[in-house]
Amino acid sequence: MAIPKRRQSKSRSRKRRSHDAIKPLKLQYCAQCGQPTKSHVACPTCGHYMGRTVVEIED
DSSP, X not given: OOOOSSOOOHHHHHHHGGGOSOOXXXXXXXXXXXXXXXXXXXXXXXXXXXXXXOSOOOO
């Protein structure tokens, strides 16, 4: 098994980890009801996706 010859510096490790941060969700607004929803997901409020009803919502 390979053994590192030198210790990695803190700055090198932190530069590598700079892309590991959690990014905020990209929200879009439903064209039918106007509620914010995740993209590429049926609206949980009205059940519409891509201009048609995909999920029947019980009141």
